[in-house]
Amino acid sequence: xxxxxxxxxxxxxxxxxxxxxxxxxxxxxxxxxxxxxxxxxxxxxxxxxxxxxxxxxxxxxxxxxxxxxxxxxxxxxxxxxxxxxxxxxxxxxxxxxxxxxxxxxxxxxxxxxxxxxxxxxxxxxxxxxxxxxxxxxxxxxxxxxxxxxxxxxxxxxxxxxxxxxxxxxxxxxxxxxxxxxxxxxxxxxxxxxxxxxxxxxxxxxxxxxxxxxxxxxxxxxxxxxxxxxxxxxxxxxxxxxxxxxxxxxxxxxxxxxxxxxxxxxxxxxxxxxxxxxxxxxxxxxxxxxxxxxxxxxxxxxxxx
Numbered sequence: 120x121x122x123x124x125x126x127x128x129x130x131x132x133x134x135x136x137x138x139x140x141x142x143x144x145x146x147x148x149x150x151x152x153x154x155x156x157x158x159x160x161x162x163x164x165x166x167x168x169x170x171x172x173x174x175x176x177x178x179x180x181x182x183x184x185x186x187x188x189x190x191x192x193x194x195x196x197x198x199x200x201x202x203x204x205x206x207x208x209x210x211x212x213x214x215x216x217x218x219x220x221x222x223x224x225x226x227x228x229x230x231x232x233x234x235x236x237x238x239x240x241x242x243x244x245x246x247x248x249x250x251x252x253x254x255x256x257x258x259x260x261x262x263x264x265x266x267x268x269x270x271x272x273x274x275x276x277x278x279x280x281x282x283x284x285x286x287x288x289x290x291x292x293x294x295x296x297x298x299x300x301x302x303x304x305x306x307x308x309x310x311x312x313x314x315x316x317x318x319x320x321x322x323x324x325x326x327x328x329x330x331x332x333x334x335x336x337x338x339x340x341x342x343x344x345x346x347x348x349x350x351x352x353x354x355x356x357x358x359x360x361x362x363x364x365x366x367x368x369x370x371x372x373x374x375x376x377x378x379x380x381x382x383x384x385x386x387x388x389x390x391x392x393x394x395x396x397x398x399x400x401x402x403x404x405x406x407x408x409x410x411x412x413x414x415x416x417x418x419x420x421x422x423x
Contacts, residue, residue, distance in 0.1 A: 123172030125205030125294035130197060132221050133157045133181025135210040136238040140277040141165045141178040144287050148386075149307050149314070150178050151321035155332065157181055158324060160189070161313075161418075162196045166305050172291055173299045177204065182221070187408040192419040206293050207233035208286070209269065214242040219259045223266060232293065234271035235263055236286055241276040312339040313418075315387045319355050319399065322382035323368070326375060331367050334360040336407060336417045350394040353387060358404040358417065368401050376401060 129137045138150035138159055145165035151158060163178040177200045180193035201207055207227050212218035227233040237260060264272055271289055275282035301308065316337040324332045341354040357376070359365050369376050376399050384397050407413035 120171065121296040122298060123291055123294040124174070124297035124300050126175045126177060126200075126203060126300075127206045127208055127290055127294075128177045128179060128197075128200040128204035129208050129210055130179050130201055130225075131181065131210035132212070132215075132218055133183055135181065135212045135215075135218055136277045137181070137210045138163075138178055140210060140236065140238060140275065140283065141176050143277050143280050143283045144174070144176050145306060147306050149309070151317045151324075153321060153324040155324050157183060157193075157333065158321075160193055162200050164308050166301050166307060167287065168299065168301075168303045168305075169291075172294060172297075173301065173303070174287070174290055174294065175300055188411060188414060189408040189419065192414060201231070202228050204231060205295060206290060207231055208236050208290065209233055210236045210238050211263075213237045213240045213256055213259075213274070215239075219263075222259075222263050222269075225268065227268060232270050233268065234273065234286075234289065234293070235269040237263075237272065237274045238277050240274045240282075241279065311390060312342050314390055315339050315342070315353060316355060318386040318390070319357065319379065319383045321386075322379040323357065325382065326379050327368065331359070331364050334364055334408070335368070336404070338417060348394075350396040351391055352398070353395050354398045354400070357399060357401045358407060359401065360404065360406055360408065362403055365401050365403050 129141060131137055133156035138152050141150045142148045145167050149165045150163050159178060159180045165176045167174045179197040179200045182197060183190050185191045185194060209222060209225055211222040222235055260272055263269055273282060273286040273289065275286060277283060316339045320335060320337040323335045336358040337355055339353060339355045343352040345351050357368055359368055380397050380399050384395065388395050404413050
């Protein structure tokens with residue numbers, strides 16, 4: 120049997136469940152997941168390997184109407200992932216009117232095949248009337264297939280893993296014949312620092328409310344591997360846009376930043392395979408979402 124390998128871009132609107140789907144497809148938590156839209160800001164590659172071949176799934180930021188230069192950089196990352204893919208998996212929220220409309224209108228890049236993953240079907244199945252009902256879902260799937268843009272349609276409940284194996288098998292069958300693109304034990308090509316920073320940002324998204332979490336960026340400034348039983352040292356900076364946001368992130372007597380550290384530490388320890396000492400600092404980087412130099416400093420190389 121020929122070995123297959125290739126890049127598969129997961130694209131769609133914010134909150135369609137792309138990151139949850141990536142984690143299920145790979146079998147490990149790589150992408151951060153929160154109920155908030157626009158959680159994903161950067162491309163993240165997750166690698167699945169079995170005897171048949173290797174799939175490099177690329178999680179992408181949700182396709183948004185840009186309000187900030189940050190959004191433009193995110194859209195550029197999503198576009199580059201789609202144009203560089205061997206296959207596109209469009210991910211649409213089964214119970215969301217906007218998600219279904221996107222799936223009916225999306226035009227894959229020329230020459231790149233695409234399949235549609237209708238996600239969150241559990242929510243549609245629990246509805247009894249209106250646009251989220253099972254009948255409306257069936258009608259939408261029929262209309263999506265009739266567009267001729269999708270070369271396959273799959274229904275999933277990524278949160279519970281339902282339908283994910285069938286989708287993964289179909290993706291593998293559609294990839295070109297190729298040797299592995301990465302060592303078979305690799306789960307991602309993302310640096311550990313970047314993954315650790317994302318885990319801190321995930322805790323910020325969960326702990327902070329209103330606009331504050333969207334004004335947060337996280338950079339791991341120092342990551343020191345220490346021998347023996349000594350905890351590794353991780354020092355991360357949480358950037359915000361205004362002094363008032365800095366006070367909210369720190370909290371009364373440091374209570375909020377302490378809670379953020381407590382939430383993110385276990386995930387980082389699982390990532391590095393040992394105990395860590397995590398130090399978090401909070402700094403103001405004024406209007407960083409609109410500032411090209413600040414965005415480049417924070418690792419958004421597409422900002423211009």
